[in-house]
Amino acid sequence: MESIKDRLLFAIPKKGRLFETCNELLAGADFQFFRSNRLDVCLVQNHPIALVFLPASDIPRFVGEGNVDIGITGQDRIEESQMWPHVNEVLKLGFGKCKLQVQVPEHGTIQSVEDLAGKRVATSFSNIGGGYFREVDRRVGEERGMLVETKIEYVGGSVEAACALGLAEGIVDLVESGETMRAAGLHPIATVIPTEAVLITSKKRIAEGPKASFAPLIRLIISRLAGVVASRKFVLLAYNIPREKLVEASLVTPGQRSPTVSSLEETGWVAVNVMVERAKVAQVMDQLQEIGAVDLLVTKLENCRI
Ligand SMILES: Nc1ncnc2c1ncn2[C@@H]1O[C@H](COP(=O)(O)OP(=O)(O)OP(=O)(O)O)[C@@H](O)[C@H]1O
Numbered sequence: 247m248e249s250i251k252d253r254l255l256f257a258i259p260k261k262g263r264l265f266e267t268c269n270e271l272l273a274g275a276d277f278q279f280f281r282s283n284r285l286d287v288c289l290v291q292n293h294p295i296a297l298v299f300l301p302a303s304d305i306p307r308f309v310g311e312g313n314v315d316i317g318i319t320g321q322d323r324i325e326e327s328q329m330w331p332h333v334n335e336v337l338k339l340g341f342g343k344c345k346l347q348v349q350v351p352e353h354g355t356i357q358s359v360e361d362l363a364g365k366r367v368a369t370s371f372s373n374i375g376g377g378y379f380r381e382v383d384r385r386v387g388e389e390r391g392m393l394v395e396t397k398i399e400y401v402g403g404s405v406e407a408a409c410a411l412g413l414a415e416g417i418v419d420l421v422e423s424g425e426t427m428r429a430a431g432l433h434p435i436a437t438v439i440p441t442e443a444v445l446i447t448s449k450k451r452i453a454e455g456p457k458a459s460f461a462p463l464i465r466l467i468i469s470r471l472a473g474v475v476a477s478r479k480f481v482l483l484a485y486n487i488p489r490e491k492l493v494e495a496s497l498v499t500p501g502q503r504s505p506t507v508s509s510l511e512e513t514g515w516v517a518v519n520v521m522v523e524r525a526k527v528a529q530v531m532d533q534l535q536e537i538g539a540v541d542l543l544v545t546k547l548e549n550c551r552i
């Protein structure tokens with residue numbers, strides 16, 4: 247295999263929730279690679295980059311300790327590995343969004359974190375969960391005038407089963423749709439942190455490593471991924487509107503800098519092209535129609551730089 251020594255090392259989650267979208271991002275940014283079956287390192291064909299496929303939970307450490315230059319992982323994993331001081335978060339990627347929540351059986355006697363203090367909590371996030379409950383214990387201990395110590399029980403997966411199996415009275419786990427939580431008969435009583443996938447760079451590798459010359463390549467990765475992320479977040483909206491309604495419509499669709507406005511052949515009418523957040527576009531179209539816009543067209547963005 248060609249040497250990876252002279253290449254920038256880019257860590258990507260090798261499986262799990264972030265894997266698929268990471269691959270889509272890399273393809274969207276035109277980083278071309280072929281990954282042979284089960285091989286965890288592969289070369290990008292059109293740039294001096296080697297992709298290293300690692301567990302999402304290990305990526306903060308590899309980046310933080312300077313073994314790789316740049317990586318994608320969840321903010322929760324960075325917090326859990328206590329690597330924030332050693333990495334720079336350079337881009338929020340807009341996927342892998344969920345919350346780390348304290349959950350308890352829906353119909354049980356424990357219905358607040360204060361009720362849970364001093365009992366057992368199962369989690370794969372021992373550092374985050376431990377830190378959170380140390381603070382709860384301190385507060386509850388002061389109120390009760392006694393030492394309160396919640397026991398953190400580490401489990402590697404299927405955390406939601408812990409209460410039913412009698413291992414713990416509550417859990418700390420990730421929640422996105424809430425389906426897993428509800429299926430296990432649990433409900434949330436507190437949010438510990440929100441999280442999403444981010445691009446991180448190594449402070450150590452950049453400061454001390456022999457790879458300072460990779461700075462332009464890191465800037466290219468950030469700029470290309472930011473373009474793909476923005477193109478997933480925004481759509482292009484085009485509409486026609488009487489010129490006298492343009493000011494009012496521009497308040498609803500201000501665009502990135504300002505809307506692109508061109509005259510129509512029909513006197514008194516203009517055509518507007520503007521970027522709108524995908525999640526808000528239906529509501530924006532309703533508002534524009536109320537104002538008097540017609541011929542509204544939404545186009546998906548393939549890529550962009552903003
Ligand atoms: N339900 C979810 N919705 C959105 N993002 C999630 C969800 N579950 C996990 N994530 C994000 O994806 C990251 C990886 O989670 P996942 O459970 O896929 O990892 P894994 O493959 O089980 O474990 P490892 O970290 O060992 O690779 C999490 O740290 C979190 O940031």
Ligand SMILES: O=P(O)(O)OC[C@H]1O[C@H](OP(=O)(O)OP(=O)(O)O)[C@H](O)[C@@H]1O
Nearest residue numbers: 263403404420421422423424425426427
């Ligand atoms: O709120 P939801 O949409 O149901 O998602 C939450 C679930 O997703 C994650 O697990 P995942 O399914 O990735 O598998 P894992 O248990 O192997 O980590 C997380 O650990 C929860 O169990």
